[in-house]
Amino acid sequence: MLDEDRCKQYAIRQKLTEPKEDFGLVQLIEHLCGIQDQVQGSVYLAAKARLKNVTADKIQKDLWERRSLVRTWTVRGTMHVIIASDWPMFRTALRPEWEDRWSRYLQKYATWKQRELAAKAVLEVLDNGPATRAEIQKGVEQLLGTKSEWLTNLLSPWGGVLKDLAYWGEIVHGPQKGSEVTFVKTKDWLPQRLPFLPEDPDAALSQLFLRYLMAYGPATIHDFAYWSGVSVVRVKRALHLVKGQLRESDHRYDVAFSMEELENAEPAEIAFLPKFDCYLLGHKEKFYLQQQYYKEVYRPAGHIQSVILYKGKVIGVWTRSKKNRRSGMDTKLFSPLDADIQERVLESAERYLAHEH
Known part of the structure; x- marks a missing residue:
């Protein structure tokens, strides 16, 4: 049996309230310590579950025009959108984990000397401004005069030397070029007056x-x-x-x-959360999910499914669907619900995926 009070309080602290919160996107992302951004659109959908008024365009402006948000690797070695003023805290806190633990897989492909050579070359390429991964690879190959396998591995989509540079504080993500992401030198991109943080x-x-x-x-x-x-x-x-x-x-x-x-707020009766939502990644103990449904949500290879909440409890999963014209999604509820609750689930689904831009 799930602890309903604990689920409700957790939903409230995660800003999954009814009515929805009316504060800003930047404040939400600060409160959540970032939103994971492995899957396209996840930041928008995570924010929409929690805020009254949020648009994909506003997120893009906060990232690429106002630069109050920044996209980079943070906790667990995964891609997140965080607030720019938090970047020094994340970089300093997590750098030892990358150097001592998370980057060990690179030892199979390259030496420390090769990583340092590649990193220096990447920064030379980025002296000319934002560059895509392909542009970086071409420039680095020219500078080092090699297309060796170790260099290809260091510039792979898994991060490699780009993660080295991110956790060393040298680079973050820059604006997209078409459908391609870019990287940019941090000193050229983020505000110069970031908060002071001890280097410990x-x-x-x-x-x-x-x-x-x-x-x-x-x-x-x-x-x-x-x-x-x-x-x-x-x-x-x-x-x-x-x-x-x-x-x-x-x-x-x-x-x-x-x-x-907590006492004056109410958790949202029904909420839809995207894949890898922070609600599902905050605790080792999954107190909001009945054990028999664990594998429905936490899938092989680290995949975490999109879920449906009822007063903070996970009651099902959802996927996008072109066939379901009413809501734009297919839902799978773990156990039967009252007909009126099921109807409210459908109504909430319609609102959740409506007007994504």
Whole structure:
């Protein structure tokens, strides 16, 4: 049996409320510590589930014109959209994980010397402005005078040397060229007056932990390690730095969250969330999902399905559909629901996918 109160409180802290929140997109992304952006359109759909007024065009303007948002690799080594002023915190907190753990697969393809050579060449290419992966590869091959397999592997879509440079703080994503993503030097792209942050990775991680708890708490150290991808050893060091600012109960930590805010808000009765939504990635324990349906949501090879929530509980999954003209999606509910609830699910589905641009 799921803990309904815990599911409701989690939905509220994730800004899945009824009525929807009326604050800005940038504030939402700051609160959630970023939105994963592995799948096209996921940032828009995650925001639309939580905000009254959001458009895909506004997201593009915040990313590429106002530059209040930035797209780069952050937690778990995955692509996220975060707020620009948070970039120093993520970079400093996560750099050791990339260097010591997440990038180990590159040791099969290239030496540290080769990674450094490739990184230097990439930065030379980007001196001329934003460039696509193909443009970077062509320029690097010319600079190094080689098309060796190690170089091809370092410039593969998995990230390679581009991830090296991202976690070293040298590059972020730039505006698209047609359908192609580009990369740009951070110093040329982000505002020069970013907040000062100590260069101690554990201090930065402790600040990230505090921020995480606002949207995902109460949570255990293992939940935070699962969400961030960092080692439990580092989480414990970060916790030690801020433990005096936290409340603890049953091995779960939390910040001083306003209970009045939770009591005065209502979770959305029905919510649709896109693939890899942060709601599904915040905790190791899936307290909002009945165990027998785990494999319906968390699929092989790390794939996480789009889900339907009912008052914070996962009750089904959904996929886009051209055949379903009413809602534009096919739904699969895990167990039968009252006819009136099923009708409200369909009505919510229509609103969710309507007017995507």
